[in-house]
Amino acid sequence: MKFSPLFWPVTLQGKTIRILDETALPHRLVYLTSHGYSDSCAAIKNMKTRAVGQVLLVMYTFLLEIEKHRNTKTLIPHLEKVARSLNATRPTLSFKMLTDMVLGWARSGAPLAQTITGFLDMLKVRRIEQAEKASTLLSGNECVLTHCNVSGLMPLIGEMCRKQNKDISFFVTETRPYLQGARLTSWELQRAGFDVTVISDTMVAHVMSEDKINSVIVGADHLALNGDFANKIGTYQIALLAKYFEIPLYVLCPPPSHAQTGDDIPIEIRPDKELLEFNGIRIAPRGVKGYYPAFDITPAELVTRHIYLEIR
């Protein structure tokens, strides 16, 4: 099994966390370093890593802080401070679920480093199983539309389809404003040898109406208990269009949070500068304002199948 660099984009090497800088892709494959929780928080805020990368970064940051903090009496208060900083980085991913889990282990007296490492080992296995489940839902000749980036799961699904002798190709929305589709997903699919076509986010209905798409697969940044989910802005309208064109929508989900429905999931509003500039060049005239909700909520009833990450 070959993995995309985006499948496990953050690693711990000695006393340094290596973070794949997703903002530099596809032109440069470079890694940033974090030497502690404040570096990690900055990397999250600046969207250097996203999605699973954020989960890994939270976990490795705890491992690093445990390693650095030799005084066991003050460890828990220190980890609580680390958790507060991580929780404050971005609102839509449920960082608190993760940090509460680690603090719970710490307070219970579990062997903390081993428990975290065990969690990460399980996460890897479960993500591979998730890709496997998705692959079995696809037909023998499938063109999948995807949006944003699902951290290496898409080429993994493709590879599993190949093993099942299924013919699979991909359409990828560019995913404005951050262009994760054009920059990340097309890159990881191309380097894994798949047929991939980039479209702009304006072209979804048109390509669906041309019968080019057999299924839609997207990720989810935050899953509510009723099956509603938050994902990268643009997912909701793709889901509505898939419903209209009777194309199945499969969602690669994290474990649910405590949110009862999508209404309980906060939507991050990011600075409009990130929308109105591109590579430092202003697109819109100076003085014009933008509105940049970074996520939207897709209601459960638009989902054909939730593909869960089985972590308990």
Add this chain to the structure above:
Amino acid sequence: MKFSPLFWPVTLQGKTIRILDETALPHRLVYLTSHGYSDSCAAIKNMKTRAVGQVLLVMYTFLLEIEKHRNTKTLIPHLEKVARSLNATRPTLSFKMLTDMVLGWARSGAPLAQTITGFLDMLKVRRIEQAEKASTLLSGNECVLTHCNVSGLMPLIGEMCRKQNKDISFFVTETRPYLQGARLTSWELQRAGFDVTVISDTMVAHVMSEDKINSVIVGADHLALNGDFANKIGTYQIALLAKYFEIPLYVLCPPPSHAQTGDDIPIEIRPDKELLEFNGIRIAPRGVKGYYPAFDITPAELVTRHIYLEIR
């Protein structure tokens, strides 16, 4: 009445046609010149002007060629050659309707230059009436979503709403890949003093679900006899979303062509380079392909009201 520079972006001054270079906006307000039909065809192919600008450029190109061509015996064959070149520039706008009209006038022995000038004078009046009709459809407190650029009609509609003491504001999709919304529409609305917010094309369903939008107004590049229309790629999905959220969709239409339905309107496929690069910088990895249909077809049943340009 103040007009946006985009309302009448092409003019004839002596023996030179001045063409507002829409690709340089919003940073520079510059004009290109055409000294004859081959210059004009190049400007159309390179999308230096679009929509109404193309109609004006066709008409002024004929005026210029008539002026330059003093041998009346060979004038009609010459204009036929000009017409063939113009018809071959881009497929979706029905250039042939326009060039056939001019050739018809020429063959009928009508005073050609005066007839063309009279047509352009009528076009200006009818476009103002079209904006007036649109403004009367809007409520006293309206936030309009628009896509791409309707050649100066949007600020004109806004100004007419002001005169009717209506409070109007605008959301503008950036309109990838050419960003006409972010570059042109937000620019002309801002300089006319309107409240305008730019969103990416991924945000339409989300802002509609937040009840931020009261109506959608778009243009049409090509109208079929049954009311289906071609417009900038992305219009179709906005129309589907407007229907879903029960938001009225008003379409500023040109006169219909001979196309019976949208199926008879050819869709221009442009080079994927224009999608995969931005300001000369590659977005997607080298070797990844793109698909760039420049227009899509919106079926008549999604339109709340066609607002016709009354030219006969």
